Amino acid sequence: MKTFINSIILLAILALYGCNSQTKTVTNNSTNNNEMNKEIDTLFSSLFRENEPGAYVLIAKGDSIVYSQGFGLACLDTNTPLTDSTMMNICSVSKQFSAVALCMLAEQGKLSLDDSVKKFFPNFKADFFNHITLRHLMSHTSGLPDARPRTQEQWNKYIATNKTKYKSVEEFKLYCEEEESCRYMEQLDSLAFEPGTLYEYQNPTFQLMLMIIEQTTGEKFDTWMHNNIFLPAGMTNTTYFEPNKYIPSAATAYDLSIFDDEEDNINRKERLWKECEYGSANFFGTKADGGLYTTPLEFLKWDKAIYSNSFISQSLRNEFHKGRIDTDIPYTQYGYGWFIEQRPDRPKKIYHTGDNGGFLIFEGRYPEQNLFYLIFANRPDWNREEVVEQMDSIFERANWLDNVVLPHTYS
Numbered sequence: 001m002k003t004f005i006n007s008i009i010l011l012a013i014l015a016l017y018g019c020n021s022q023t024k025t026v027t028n029n030s031t032n033n034n035e036m037n038k039e040i041d042t043l044f045s046s047l048f049r050e051n052e053p054g055a056y057v058l059i060a061k062g063d064s065i066v067y068s069q070g071f072g073l074a075c076l077d078t079n080t081p082l083t084d085s086t087m088m089n090i091c092s093v094s095k096q097f098s099a100v101a102l103c104m105l106a107e108q109g110k111l112s113l114d115d116s117v118k119k120f121f122p123n124f125k126a127d128f129f130n131h132i133t134l135r136h137l138m139s140h141t142s143g144l145p146d147a148r149p150r151t152q153e154q155w156n157k158y159i160a161t162n163k164t165k166y167k168s169v170e171e172f173k174l175y176c177e178e179e180e181s182c183r184y185m186e187q188l189d190s191l192a193f194e195p196g197t198l199y200e201y202q203n204p205t206f207q208l209m210l211m212i213i214e215q216t217t218g219e220k221f222d223t224w225m226h227n228n229i230f231l232p233a234g235m236t237n238t239t240y241f242e243p244n245k246y247i248p249s250a251a252t253a254y255d256l257s258i259f260d261d262e263e264d265n266i267n268r269k270e271r272l273w274k275e276c277e278y279g280s281a282n283f284f285g286t287k288a289d290g291g292l293y294t295t296p297l298e299f300l301k302w303d304k305a306i307y308s309n310s311f312i313s314q315s316l317r318n319e320f321h322k323g324r325i326d327t328d329i330p331y332t333q334y335g336y337g338w339f340i341e342q343r344p345d346r347p348k349k350i351y352h353t354g355d356n357g358g359f360l361i362f363e364g365r366y367p368e369q370n371l372f373y374l375i376f377a378n379r380p381d382w383n384r385e386e387v388v389e390q391m392d393s394i395f396e397r398a399n400w401l402d403n404v405v406l407p408h409t410y411s
Contacts, residue, residue, distance in 0.1 A: 036398040037067055043390055047382050048072040053254040053273060053358070055377035056082045058296045060303075061400065062370050068296070074251035074378065076273060084297045087237060087250040088376045089277070090361050091354025094292035097302075098209040099138045099320070099337030101225060103312045106134075110216050117142075120212050124185050132195045134212070137205045138336040139324040143191035146202050147184045148176075148283075161187050173282040175243075178207040181286055199325040199334055206289035213288075221287060233305040238294040240287040243278060247293050251378040253277045253358030273379075281357030290356050296376055303365065303372050321350050321367070346392065347401055353384065362388055371400055 040057065048054035054072015058065065070082035080086075106113050117137070118129040128143075136142040149158040155169035162183050166172040172180070182204050192200060210221045217224045222240050230238045239247060255276035278284045285291065294302070309317060323333025323340040331343045341349040351364030362384055363374040373391065375384070395401050 032398040032400075033066060036394055036400075039394045039397075040067060040391065041069070043387070043394075044069070044071045047387070048377075048379075051079075052076075052271075053252075053377075053379035054082055055375050055379075055382075056084060056086060056088075056296045057373070057375050058084065058300060059371075059373040060300055061372075065300070072379075074249075076252070076254070082251065082378070085237075085249055085295050086376075087247050087293045087295055088361070088378060089241065089253065089290075089354075089356050089359045090292050090294055090299065090363075090376065091290045091356035091359050092203075093299075093352045093354040093361050093363055094288065094290050095206050096337035096352060097225065097229060097292060098206055098213070098288040100306070100311055101213055101229065102134055102138065102209060103316055103320070103336070104228065105213070105216050107312060107316065111212070113138075117208065120215055121185070121208070125187065126189055128191055128195070129185075135324075135336070136195045137208060139334055140199050140201050140205070141196050141325050141334075142202070142205050143193045143195045143198070143200075144185065144188070144202060144205055145190075145192045145200075146204055147188060148172075148181060148204065149184075150282075158184065174279060175285060176283070178210045178286050178288065181283070182207050182211075199327050201327075201334075203283065203286070203289040207286050208288075210286075210288040229311065232310065233298075234301045235294060235298040238292065238298050241278065241285065241291040241293060243285065249295075250293060251359075253281075253356075253378045255358045256379065256381045276358035276380075278357070284357050290354065296374060299363065299374060299376075300372070303363075307367075346396075349392075355380065360384055364388070366395075366401060369401060371395065 048071040052072050056070045059067040068084055074080045074082045074086045105111050113134045116130050117132045132142045149155040149169050214221050253276050254273040257272045320336040322335055327334050332339050332341045338350050338352055347366050347368050349366050354361035358380055360377045360380040365372045
């Protein structure tokens with residue numbers, strides 16, 4: 001009954017965000033906001049041409065979408081523009097959904113975040129799996145190396161001790177899914193470091209969560225996530241990638257090749273866009289670490305759902321958004337599925353990035369300022385970190401990062 005009531009309340013709340021704003025939306029007509037919008041228009045128009053792959057940018061402040069604009073095309077073949085309803089692979093931003101799912105199951109008493117990996121994978125031979133917990137997996141502090149084979153020499157060693165359906169290392173990299181992607185752990189005999197002592201960003205450790213969730217719930221990962229997270233959050237179109245699944249309104253991811261074209265003794269730089277996703281990008285097909293497709297508007301619903309404490313308690317959300325370990329990024333720690341940046345000259349920022357094939361993703365929030373923003377791009381040839389810094393500077397000039405806590409309707 002509690003779950004049903006929470007779902008009804010959440011759907012009512014999220015109805016406020018159900019509008020389909022395919023073009024720029026400004027709900028606050030202050031001079032600062034108008035100037036900010038002009039600066040953001042200029043920034044992204046300079047990066048993405050109208051007839052090329054591009055990006056969608058969305059900014060929400062308080063309970064209002066203050067900027068929502070697409071730049072470029074979702075699909076070159078059909079000249080389809082990027083909109084707030086375009087489905088895109090959000091890559092490693094998918095990790096936060098898997099981590100929240102584990103914590104939901106923990107609060108339901110179906111598992112503990114202090115459970116060992118060995119509990120779920122008794123076939124993993126090494127004793128150190130008894131000392132690696134789910135908390136370590138969620139914070140990239142397990143010490144487990146990414147030992148998936150990538151070279152012919154590594155492949156030869158892999159197939160000597162592991163069964164596989166793939167005929168070559170190239171086929172393995174392009175098409176493997178969770179179960180085989182993590183199979184090297186069965187024979188793994190050493191760690192990169194003692195669990196909990198250091199940080200090393202890993203994908204296979206998050207892939208383990210798919211199998212843990214399936215073991216715990218007795219349901220397929222996609223089905224459980226759909227019924228327990230996506231539908232209650234109002235994310236009706238959000239879904240995981242599968243090789244033969246049709247995803248309506250999905251963007252195509254591209255990568256750019258530049259080559260010299262000599263004509264009439266004049267050398268010209270030509271731009272050639274190539275599709276870069278499943279079948280051409282390595283390790284594209286796994287779900288729990290990077291296989292989620294969603295839209296900018298539906299992801300905003302997810303952000304609001306998280307901050308309404310509809311899926312996990314506020315105390316556990318605070319744990320998620322607390323730095324657990326220093327990363328290799330200045331002023332940045334990792335929590336459970338999110339990066340936490342605490343620069344001396346700016347307020348706390350909680351964010352994540354993602355890269356998968358030609359998709360390049362950013363989502364972030366200044367919680368004390370109740371400011372959320374995202375950039376979903378279907379091309380990787382732009383400097384994400386530099387662009388995010390420029391956006392943060394624009395927010396500063398608009399006085400949006402002043403250290404004033406705004407009330408949040410959903411807290």
